[in-house]
Amino acid sequence: MLSPRRSLPALLSTAVALLVAGTGYGEPKLAAGDKLDVRARWESYLQLFRRTSMPGPYGVAVADSLAAPLYQYSSLRIDGLDAPWREDSIDVELGAWGSVALDEAGPERRVDGDVTIASVRQKLGPGYVELGRQLVTGGAARLAHFDGVAAGVDLPLGLELDAYGGLAVLPRWDGRPGYFLLGSAADAALRFPDALPEPSREKNWLAGGRLRYAHSTYGQIGASYHEQRTDGGLERRSLGLDLRATPLRDLVALSGQALLDGDAWTLADARLALGVEPLSAVSLGAEYLHTTPALLLSRQSVLSVFSLDPFDELGASAEYRPWPDLRLAFAGYAERLADGRPGARLVLGARLAPRALPRLVVGAGYSRVREAANGYHAPRLSLAYRLLGPVVLTADSYLYAYDAAIQGAGYSLVGAGNVEWTFIEGCAALLGGSISRTPYAAAEAQVLARLRVDLDWRRP
């Protein structure tokens, strides 16, 4: 359940963001040349039907279940609000979700939700300051979600500096497992985390920064630092290095990143990708990945001290567009684990959008995964057909044939179909359903309805 006390920073951020947005939005008139972008999105999902017949643990059939949860996602982004001291200088972003189980009533009814983004950004000359619940991506941060402040500035000579810090937004503040707070195997099975004392957010914080140098022709390089604490202990401390080089601008692009674990002082993750476009219809790529899995675990995980064995992967990809209607794609990767055991993955794909049948798009694919213990072949077929102007049908099907049977079953079969009607530009209703047979479900069927509203205003 939502707790106002836990969500105080998010609620405050939301209130401030709404206030700023409302103030700016209420301006009676926009000056000529004034820029303003407003984007609002509203998505509602209602699971109308779900019936599953499961083998269940120890082969005991699990009773069928019917549920009708309603999920709601909303977001609003306004760029270019005017501040009294500067035109077009404020950006506001809001995002939230909620859910309610309509099939339950009274106090048993589950209501949940969260604010995902609520931030206000003030642009100040070559820099900016952003306040509220926000997200930082890239570099050592990888992807960090926090309530706090971020700031950045464009410096001379192509340099750019960003810094951020605040209280970490946990994956689900109210969904925390209890075993971190108690201490026995029995308590680890505790299923009612609300019974536990409130965790202290002050001990869950993060901070970091990034310095980037961009050359106008040859690309850019960045160095970054990120530190995150959980319950006062070190969650991760990372040093990052990333680059994007375009030595032959329209022909070759080289991208890479490396993460050094600042606790063990060992390379945690490195990736290098090369992209080549020798012809306008041909794209080629090559990639190398090196990872030490234990170093991607939280430093607060006991298991993070058990291994330093790395994992390497080398891959290549290609895309060929022999003519505009057809796109062919290939990707293959070979893996090498520390004990020498190999693995491999292959993906083939084709997308046909015949000009003679402009309402139709057909996709076909085949995947082959082979790992040490098991693997699978997976053909896939999908299509989309515009039945009438605003009505689109889509269908998707998968077959997975496993090298070794799982739960006594050698294959999975999944089929899905949807119909979407765009009844007003920007407003669409979808009804979709799927049926499947898998090693874990003798049969499963579900139906989902979606209403999506996407409003987009731009000026000029």
Add this chain to the structure above:
Amino acid sequence: MSARAVVYVHAFSHPARQAAASASAPGGPGRSVLLYARTRAEDESPSLRDGVGVPTRPSVASPLPRDRGRLGEPSSLARKCRERVRAVLAAVALFLAGLAPLGGCEPARLAAFPHRLHLTQKGCGGPGQPKCPGCLDCHEPLRRPEPGPAVATSACAPCHQSGAPSAPGHAPASARAGLSIAFGHAQHLRLPEIAGGCVKCHPGVIDDGQSRPLRPGKPVCVTCHADELNRGACDTCHGRTDLRRLVPQSFVRHDLSFVRDHGLAANTGAKICAKCHTRDDCLACHGQGQTIAVEARRPDAVDRQLLHRGDFVTRHAIEAQGQPATCLRCHSSASCDRCHIERGVSAARRDARRPHPPEWIGPNTASPSFHGRAARRDIAACAACHDQGPASVCIRCHKVGGYGGSPHPPGWRSSRPRSEVMCSYCHAN
């Protein structure tokens, strides 16, 4: 804020239209413009192609007329409904009459103009002959800062009294469907690097596009505008209303490799991502707290490479084994365990099914099934069920004084003090 004086010229951004443009040039198709951006409608989602071959953005488009939309002047809902009803009725009537077209109109094509013929024609420049034309003799309007036609039709009159301005090749740019580039010819012609020369950007005019593009591709623009590209200031060139209909190609391909590559691109180009995507879009996939997966939210996006499509529950163990720690790029081990608890496969459940082979635990440490070997290779897989902090089953044996011995691998080190709470689980004082 001063209004920019710009001329909107048409950009051929999709291979179909690019090919159409090239094919219509004398000499047939050639590699005219490098592909750098595709319309979202044509390339991203099959559901976004309308019946007449013109890219639109039905499900994520402005409710206002594209060129006239402004805040504070909402379009009439009733008018839209009437138009929609009329369109539906017309379509139904066509369908019932057996005339429902599967094919559609061709997108408007760029008709070629024989530039080379005009620039190098014989019968000019000599005694008694008219002066040979230069680029700006016909394209004189481009010298002016205000928007307008690219060709002065009066320039044709001395030779073409029969009304050549209406001939193919002189169709106004605005007649072609698609996207626009904001470009000020007058401003560029004054630049010292260009010095009024047109061929530098338009090399195709001297060979009629047979081998070189008539219109400059993005690399030509980026020669000078690289800073704008790096800053993500896409609207320097692209029409602001067009931006959400474009799928970038030069920055990060939105194709089969997108799921793998977009993280690298986000490292260096988060500002470019933000031109089209909100941060809520990132969380639609990466947000662990949301209770409905992105695959369930986008069941109609059948040509996108979403990771958890199909029977992911069954195959995820295979995927995780082949790419150790890949799950950890988005999920914490606690979120793995939460699902495993519900499904009865976590060590946190007393009645959990035991998936391990014989000799997983025991005195036979030389057994190929012995758990230590697997743990060294992929500790992240162990963490998906056994990462319960002080309740982790591992530290019952692997603690100071325990018979499991030290679990630390050779070369292991940490800068943290042993007094830290997590260390004290094993290193009890």
